[in-house]
Amino acid sequence: MSDHKFYANTVRSVAPGQRIVLSSRRHTRPAHPMTARLGVPMARRAFMAGGSASILTAGLPATAKPSATLLVSHPAFAQHNPGPFIPERPAREIAIMEALAAPAFAALVRHEAPLHGALREAILRVHAPEYFDMLNGYASDTPNLPHAFDLDTVLGDRSWDAALLAVSAGLHAVDCVFDKDGGIRNAFCPVRPPGHHAEAARAMGFCFFSNVAIAAKYACAAHGAERVAVIDFDVHHGNGTQSAFWDEKNLFYGSTHELPLFPGTGAVSETGVRNVFNAPLKAGDGTVQFQLAMTERILPALDDFRPDLILISAGFDAHEGDPLAHIRLQEADFTWITMKVMEIADKHCDDRIVSMLEGGYVLKDLAHSASAHVSQLMRV
Numbered sequence: 001m002s003d004h005k006f007y008a009n010t011v012r013s014v015a016p017g018q019r020i021v022l023s024s025r026r027h028t029r030p031a032h033p034m035t036a037r038l039g040v041p042m043a044r045r046a047f048m049a050g051g052s053a054s055i056l057t058a059g060l061p062a063t064a065k066p067s068a069t070l071l072v073s074h075p076a077f078a079q080h081n082p083g084p085f086i087p088e089r090p091a092r093e094i095a096i097m098e099a100l101a102a103p104a105f106a107a108l109v110r111h112e113a114p115l116h117g118a119l120r121e122a123i124l125r126v127h128a129p130e131y132f133d134m135l136n137g138y139a140s141d142t143p144n145l146p147h148a149f150d151l152d153t154v155l156g157d158r159s160w161d162a163a164l165l166a167v168s169a170g171l172h173a174v175d176c177v178f179d180k181d182g183g184i185r186n187a188f189c190p191v192r193p194p195g196h197h198a199e200a201a202r203a204m205g206f207c208f209f210s211n212v213a214i215a216a217k218y219a220c221a222a223h224g225a226e227r228v229a230v231i232d233f234d235v236h237h238g239n240g241t242q243s244a245f246w247d248e249k250n251l252f253y254g255s256t257h258e259l260p261l262f263p264g265t266g267a268v269s270e271t272g273v274r275n276v277f278n279a280p281l282k283a284g285d286g287t288v289q290f291q292l293a294m295t296e297r298i299l300p301a302l303d304d305f306r307p308d309l310i311l312i313s314a315g316f317d318a319h320e321g322d323p324l325a326h327i328r329l330q331e332a333d334f335t336w337i338t339m340k341v342m343e344i345a346d347k348h349c350d351d352r353i354v355s356m357l358e359g360g361y362v363l364k365d366l367a368h369s370a371s372a373h374v375s376q377l378m379r380v
């Protein structure tokens with residue numbers, strides 16, 4: 001099936017007045033906004049790579065002692081399938097879970113994401129109710145799935161459950177790190193679909209719900225957090241998180257990202273109410289520029305903010321091998337930034353960190369980078 005036929009068959013218009021407008025002409029556009037460097041054959045080859053889904057149910061060996069680091073996963077995260085031409089694909093989840101099944105991670109506390117009781121209420125702190133109901137409506141209209149909101153963002157027949165459970169994973173992890181008797185200090189949630197591009201009333205950039213922004217506002221509402229910070233080292237700017245935080249002084253957003261690149265936001269001049277700290281990198285930048293951006297702009301501001309909780313938008317697509325961007329980080333850079341964020345979490349908020357997966361599209365690099373990140377979190 002050609003790319004054109006795929007979209008011609010799956011995209012349909014919505015009624016006038018709805019906020020998300022689909023165009024039946026979008027299949028004529030030359031490339032996905034997120035995947036401008038990817039040809040379809042490369043995306044298809046990458047989609048075919050991957051391992052067995054059985055690893056998703058791998059549990060903690062009976063003899064292992066729990067650590068203070070929680071892993072919140074769910075088989076549904078590998079069942080969200082936006083189609084064969086989109087690099088944000090189920091094999092990503094499988095690659096990460098296979099890596100985290102290694103003996104080095106046996107001490108992780110492993111929870112399957114529950115469907116959180118405060119889920120809808122939490123989502124509606126960030127997203128418009130009309131948007132939630134519209135997504136639900138499309139998800140319920142199974143004969144017409146998959147449904148493409150744009151060239152990157154496709155709702156398949158298992159996507160709604162995955163999107164709700166992705167949000168739930170973050171809420172559950174927040175509950176756990178605020179439970180003083182639970183022994184959990186930090187958490188990693190390898191969720192799909194990712195979240196940081198989702199706007200209040202718009203799905204985009206592979207994202208439907210703004211997972212970390214929802215978790216941040218939930219921490220304030222449910223656990224009395226006075227200041228919550230998000231550190232976003234995904235190679236793309238988290239436009240959705242930034243807009244959700246834009247005029248809220250008790251929420252902090254700090255991001256390194258390549259610019260210019262999708263979604264086009266993230267300039268230094270975008271500062272919200274002095275709670276937004278963008279440190280854009282340029283194509284070809286690597287470890288030196290990344291560490292400078294963090295140590296000179298973002299981390300000092302985070303320290304001054306004195307967070308009660310730090311969330312991480314853990315995208316690994318700034319890795320040098322990633323086909324969606326042009327930054328040249330290595331696994332060691334993800335270890336480094338995790339360590340620096342942990343130092344601030346230790347100083348201000350009893351180590352509370354909840355990290356949620358965003359991007360990263362080369363399976364081997366994604367698995368190694370996520371492993372580096374989680375290994376460091378386990379050194380709490």
Ligand SMILES: [Zn+2]
Binds near residue numbers: 234235236358359
């Ligand atoms: Zn990204």
